[in-house]
Amino acid sequence: MYVAVKGGERAIDNAHAWLAEERRGDPAVPELSVAQIREQMALAVDRVMAEGSLYDPDLAALAIKQARGDLIEAIFLIRAYRTTLPRFGASLPVDTGAMACDRRVSATFKDAPGGQVLGPTFDYTHRLLDFKLAADGEAGQVAEAKPLQGPTPHIMGFLDRENLIQPEPAGDTTPPDLTRAPLELPASRALRLQALTRADEGFTLGMAYSTQRGYARNHAFVAELRIGTVAVEMDIPELGFSIEIGEITLTECETVNQFQGSKTQPPQFTRGYGLVFGMTERKAISMALVDRALRWAELGEDDLGAPAQDEEFVLYHCDNIQATGFLEHIKLPHYVDFQSELELIRKLRRDAQQVREAAE
Amino acid sequence: MQATDDSQAARKAWLGLLAKAPGGEVAALWSAADMTPAHSVLRAPEIGAVMVRGRAGAVGAAFNLGEMSVTRASIRLADGTVGHGYVQGRDRTHALQAALIDALMQTDVAGQVESTVLAPLRAAATDRKATRAAKAAATKVDFFTLVRGED
Numbered sequence: 001m002y003v004a005v006k007g008g009e010r011a012i013d014n015a016h017a018w019l020a021e022e023r024r025g026d027p028a029v030p031e032l033s034v035a036q037i038r039e040q041m042a043l044a045v046d047r048v049m050a051e052g053s054l055y056d057p058d059l060a061a062l063a064i065k066q067a068r069g070d071l072i073e074a075i076f077l078i079r080a081y082r083t084t085l086p087r088f089g090a091s092l093p094v095d096t097g098a099m100a101c102d103r104r105v106s107a108t109f110k111d112a113p114g115g116q117v118l119g120p121t122f123d124y125t126h127r128l129l130d131f132k133l134a135a136d137g138e139a140g141q142v143a144e145a146k147p148l149q150g151p152t153p154h155i156m157g158f159l160d161r162e163n164l165i166q167p168e169p170a171g172d173t174t175p176p177d178l179t180r181a182p183l184e185l186p187a188s189r190a191l192r193l194q195a196l197t198r199a200d201e202g203f204t205l206g207m208a209y210s211t212q213r214g215y216a217r218n219h220a221f222v223a224e225l226r227i228g229t230v231a232v233e234m235d236i237p238e239l240g241f242s243i244e245i246g247e248i249t250l251t252e253c254e255t256v257n258q259f260q261g262s263k264t265q266p267p268q269f270t271r272g273y274g275l276v277f278g279m280t281e282r283k284a285i286s287m288a289l290v291d292r293a294l295r296w297a298e299l300g301e302d303d304l305g306a307p308a309q310d311e312e313f314v315l316y317h318c319d320n321i322q323a324t325g326f327l328e329h330i331k332l333p334h335y336v337d338f339q340s341e342l343e344l345i346r347k348l349r350r351d352a353q354q355v356r357e358a359a360e
Numbered sequence: 361m362q363a364t365d366d367s368q369a370a371r372k373a374w375l376g377l378l379a380k381a382p383g384g385e386v387a388a389l390w391s392a393a394d395m396t397p398a399h400s401v402l403r404a405p406e407i408g409a410v411m412v413r414g415r416a417g418a419v420g421a422a423f424n425l426g427e428m429s430v431t432r433a434s435i436r437l438a439d440g441t442v443g444h445g446y447v448q449g450r451d452r453t454h455a456l457q458a459a460l461i462d463a464l465m466q467t468d469v470a471g472q473v474e475s476t477v478l479a480p481l482r483a484a485a486t487d488r489k490a491t492r493a494a495k496a497a498a499t500k501v502d503f504f505t506l507v508r509g510e511d
Contacts, residue, residue: 147493
């Protein structure tokens with residue numbers, strides 16, 4: 001129970017002023033610009049866009065600056081901002097097959113058409129601190145080669161042709177939107193994917209890891225991981241046709257999982273899918289694993305009671321803004337609540353004492 | 361009908377180019393072209409969001425991925441030609457200039473707008489794409505098999 005209490009205003013104003021000063025840090029050190037954050041903390045910006053569920057690198061960079069680098073606080077700022085925007089409509093589903101790939105790797109097919117393209121990856125770095133970055137940070141020359149021609153087909157398409165993989169029926173029904181209607185269970189896969197793509201990276205990673213360690217027994221291979229830009233196209237009513245309204249960077253992960261078959265399905269490979277704003281590889285792989293684990297019912301698998309199979313557990317706890325909102329509210333004044341608890345404990349102790357005294 | 365389809369395809373192409381171009385680039389080329397016509401604003405620049413959709417498994421049923429910021433504006437030239445601008449991000453000037461360019465591209469001065477504004481934007485976009493593609497290509501793995509150890 002919350003009771004309005006006056007008297008905190010001056011303390012709050014002063015606290016905020018001090019926060020601003022602390023945010024700035026030592027004035028002898030040059031101030032960070034939003035553009036510097038956008039360009040040089042790009043993966044933090046990507047995470048804030050993905051979990052804030054709004055693709056706008058400048059706003060995400062501003063949020064990171066305002067939040068002093070606390071990414072969940074920054075995500076909170078973005079979520080709050082996005083609710084103020086009028087919704088112009090929804091895009092056509094993006095065509096990730098037409099992605100201009102910076103990176104594209106497959107753990108299942110070495111010689112996939114289009115090849116294995118590493119892109120600007122941390123993989124194969126030695127994870128040794130690079131003290132040169134502390135000194136200057138100038139990048140060296142980047143090698144270029146003749147750009148690859150033609151489209152980069154999805155690797156899953158090859159398995160699909162042999163019917164070795166569970167089909168993915170296309171559909172153009174309007175998907176449910178959890179920003180417009182409360183999340184209700186059981187959730188459709190479309191709703192689960194929306195919840196997972198904006199879910200907390202750490203939570204999703206932990207859930208995905210649990211499936212790899214045996215909770216829900218799903219051994220996933222990364223059939224394909226691709227990062228790059230896709231155009232976003234939308235129907236414009238006043239024009240009467242669709243146009244591209246922008247271009248966004250996405251990370252897509254498709255996993256293939258062995259599947260023995262079930263009461264309803266033949267033995268075949270099954271799919272998990274991850275698609276996330278920005279260069280967000282860890283999150284996209286995690287999303288694909290959790291998506292696959294949550295599909296047990298539609299594939300006729302047994303419920304093994306694993307946390308990652310429990311959609312109520314996953315979907316109701318994956319959102320870091322909901323989670324932190326409820327978690328952090330307990331630090332706010334609960335004076336009246338606590339007073340009643342205090343009264344109760346005193347009364348219980350009195351009663352217990354009387355019973356003891358009566359017994360003696 | 362063919363002509364209508366062609367002109368629609370052309371308009372779709374320039375609107376897409378303007379939407380994806382950095383606002384600063386459009387502004388620089390537009391002010392250098394010095395072509396701002398007399399016009400009235402039908403829809404003042406408005407910042408909003410578009411829900412971006414993806415497909416489950418890349419090819420399956422649609423789902424909501426998240427929103428992106430978009431700014432739109434519409435104008436009418438003195439001769440009645442209407443121009444619409446939809447651009448990525450929150451740059452109002454960018455949206456207004458896109459609408460003006462869209463309108464002028466439907467008039468006699470289309471050729472001049474094309475050569476002074478759109479062509480340089482297209483060249484810059486192609487160049488950026490090619491550079492990234494070239495860097496990506498340089499990170500393509502060329503597997504070669506070492507002596508196999510069967511015997």
